[in-house]
Amino acid sequence: MSEDTAQVSLVVNGERVTRTVPVRQHLVDFLRTDLGLTGSHLGCEHGVCGACSVRVDGRVVRGCLMLAAQADGAEVVTIEGLDDTGEIADLQAAFVARNALQCGFCTPGMLMTAAELLAEKQQKSREEIRTFLSGNYCRCTGFHAIVDAIETTLAKRLGR
């Protein structure tokens, strides 16, 4: 049986992209192999670890649980796009300064999720920050430094 394919046209990091994709290919495999956007990672491919987190139509989603074919007409932002626009430059700097990353494999997904937290522009306690991150697995840091970096960045943004 040959592979079914579909045409997709979407905007990735501000650039229009039109491709033919195998229908079974998930979004992150498409981003990584077809577009060379290797910043989104695969840690489990069953929607638990969050390493694949990308922003689709303004919201963070698990990229391994979306088919590339489903992204037709969508606006996708990956960690590379976030980095290019500078939207979370303060958060990234805080992560580096606080060493809120070690191996870095969870980091793009973690930043993607934290970006959504920051975008809510609401004060959050450490516990609330932890709850927000509850779907992003990190094996290296034990989370403490990550919470610190987000807390610091949020406080600065809210002017506290």
Place this chain on the structure above:
Amino acid sequence: MSDKILTSPLTKPNSYIGRTLSRAGAKRAVAGRGRYTDDVTLPRMLHAAFLRSPFAHARIVSIDVSEARLQPGVALVMTGAELAALCTGPWVGTLTCFPGMKSAPQYPLAVDRACWVGEPVAMVVARTRAEAEDAAECIVVEWEELPAVTDKKTALDPTTPVLHAELGDNLAFRKTIDTGAVDAAFAKADLVIEETFEFGRHTAVSLEPRALLAAYDKGTGKLTITTSSQCPHMLQHVFAHTLGVPQHNVQVIAPDVGGSFGLKIHTYGDELAATAAAMQLGRPVKFIADRLESFVSDIHARENFVKGRIAVSKSGTIEAFDIDVLSGAGAYSQYPRTSVFEATQVLNITGGPYRHKHYRARATVVYQNKVPTSQYRAVGHPIGNTVGEHLVDQAAYRLGIDPIEMRRRNIMPDDGYPATSASGIRLKDLSHQRCLDVLVERMNYAGLREEQTRLRKDGIHRGIGIATFIKGTAPGPHGYYGTGGAPISLQDACVIKLEPNGGIICAVGVTEQGQGTDTIMGQIAAATLGVPMDRVRVVSGDTDATPFGGGTFGSRAAAIGGEAVYLAARDLRQEILELAGVLLQAEAGALDIVDGMIVDRADGRQRLALAEIGRIGHYQVGELPNSVQPLLSHTRRFRLVDDLYIFTNGIHGAYVEVDTDTGFTRLLKHWVVEDCGRVINPQLADEQVRGGCVQGIGGALYEHCLYDEAGQLQNASLVDYLTPMASEMPDIDVLHVQTPTSVSELGAKGVGESGTGAAPAVIMNAVNDALLPFGVRVTSQPITPESVLTALGTI
């Protein structure tokens, strides 16, 4: 200490040594521009997938790959027999330092028989991973199921089938330590406490799974392997020797590594198979273990059953420990590091902080039809520390002695070194007393006890846990791998060079996985040379570009690798000053290097830029006298000379709340005070401890590879194998006491495993402290709501 340096980089104010600096590698990671093995693509690259055994034990009666070979995109299908024909021989995971140890020969892909669910049996290499998986489904295997051995407690019973007939029984290894007079010590003790402990099987769950990309140049015979490994040089040996490629023609590159924790110091048949395929095809072959296959192919760890006894006098003096350790090793002893270390380390370190003289410890390591086990972060220490610290706490409770006071009465005194533990390890430069004092104050122990008492009246059950530990780090060549014949270097090396522009390249044999190895090597080099950090580039993780080393394992990078950098940088500094002396017509001893400039030591006057030394030393050497030949490249190696390990020490504190109605444990706060000698970068050391703690907490409360009697792993996904996530983890307060090790000039010890080694012990002690009023305790890990409720008799 050389008298050529009057101002030591170790004691100079504002030295990089002891300073928190952020990691250079962090910037690309936060930008999503890390470069992990799966991010690397090569032209005409193919992908490997594996058919794995669905049975714990089964004979491969026949295997038909004909249909698989015809599937779209398939370049190659290889059976175990076909791969064995390409290999110089099977692997046998024994070391001569473990006399009597036995293990069956193991083929990278199963040949006649599969011995665990998940063992790779055949490989498909295809254009895409999806097509490889499609084709793997077309491989037809006729299986003859064989009886599976799963229960380690009955593995040696005469009626239990023998896994590997040629071994005669299911025993891998036995070891005993016996100081003698142990029975007498127990007989006359005022109090004896006896307990049994179960430790569940774990798997590492590094977020980046195992990954390898192999490429072979048929013209030159060079094999290039890019792989997520902690030990490129070891892999260079193993792959070279197994595939019959001269070792000097093998290059192993470890790019960014997405977590390892010991998982990636080992050798795996599926990785070897993918490499063989690359050689056969003359095309690059990539293998990325997916998460499901990782659960059944990554090495496992920790499956132990321990019987422990402690003998104590009524004044609270620990007289003796006696432990019996049964370790479930899995189907083979993992080559080349073996599967017995977890058990032998338990023997070595249980009760290690204490002064008792009598000790008996027996380890029995048995085979089972499960995934092979081997070294994983803190090897054996989580088990030994839990056993020892639990028994000490229980003895304290029975005698009415506060657990902190019980430690005070028994820990080795800080001024009592060198000392030898009852298990026979030589200990020095430890600080149990100081660490304990710091912890008690920092956690406000007295305040917590008051709060605990007060809240108990309201039916709120909080527990305070304490766990003192020792940790073996930075192994030396006289220890296991070296004396045992393993192809693993226990030395490490640095080649440090001055470049024409005055920059420094520092190539090291230890490796980076995000903990900051590169950064601290750079700090040591920069501090020792006297140059700014941004002048130093550290090169690691490439066997072509670095001196031969051991990689990173056993918390050795700072202690062993760091010392090599320190010594090499000092040599380079000396040569630079001598060349400067020639050029300036001054004494080398009257000069210094500060912020990358050669200065007069007396008044700091800047005399010459390092770039000048670089220019003349490399390009315009004619400006030097004919008798002077600049090298500007220095190599040093370092190893432990007499010691087997550099031991460290520390103490954990934990404050928890146990909901005795639901059995759920909430972690309120965690403290670690530890002594890793000279701290190079405080923030990086702290973060190693934090991450390690949480990994240990995983073992204490969540993680368990659940096998059924048929040898099926029932929870082989991230949905059902529970790892710690952010919501449940506490903030962790970390402090360091610094007692430099006397075995090196730098004085750094290892820190990477101190969190993991004792977190399980302190959590279990905290939970049992909470349960004290009920007269019950838990002694198996993970501690689940079910086990708490069962202990309470609620269910």
Place this chain on the structure above:
Amino acid sequence: MKAPKFSYVRADSVEQVLDLLDRHGDDARILAGGQSLMPTLNMRLSQPKILIDINRLHALTGISLLGNRVRIGALTRHVEVANSAVVAQHLPLIAEAMPHVAHVAVRNRGTFGGSIALADPAAEMPACVLALGATLVLQSATSRREVEAADYFQGLYETARRPDELLVEALIPVPRAFSVSVFSELAQRHGDFAIAGVAFHLEIHRGVVADARLVYFGSESRPTLAQRAGSAIVGRSIDAASVAAAASALDSDLSPMSSPHGSSRMRLHLQRVLTRRALATAAERARAA
């Protein structure tokens, strides 16, 4: 873990979906949020012939108040339900349950209808719609029918939905005066599948329970309305005796499953603990109202 081959259709209309379901039945799978379906595909646990992507069917989205019922379109994302003022005001049980539904990224994509159609025993939304006495609307090429939640959840992952039917919306009665609801669940980690959970919807007049819909999930094969436990407190005030009666009635109302995450004995015990705690909370909320 790459998905097996399948055919894929991006549906443009509900009619198109229903026609495909009519033709393919069980060989087809509806792809909505994909948060449960995609893992099974990636793990090759299911091998459907055709995936019908319904994400373009805006007719199936939306939350609105229609008379005395709240309509939630099946394709409404969990995050929209969580952020909805209508839900916050009229369906506090669902609002309270939402933070427990998996994690942020899953809620951003997963759908209300998807959760109900799958009927995972540990899922929050099935329990809530049962407690609230919702009506599920199922459509096929030839019919449109309404099924009460009580009749909808039939067994482990078994619902009243026939293979040729699409769940299009839920109609949830706006709770009457003096309604109080409590949601609670126990999971080892936040966002995990619940080991035991309760979704209670009561009417309490002047401290006396007039109606009690006590739904239990996580421990049972399907969300379970505990008839005897509910009866044990109707007509009484919530106090130690009535709560104890409800808790012990669970012995006959529930038959908890065993799994690696908890034995049936433990789950029954936890449901009793949750009953005590949730009823106490209900009494407090009634007093505060």
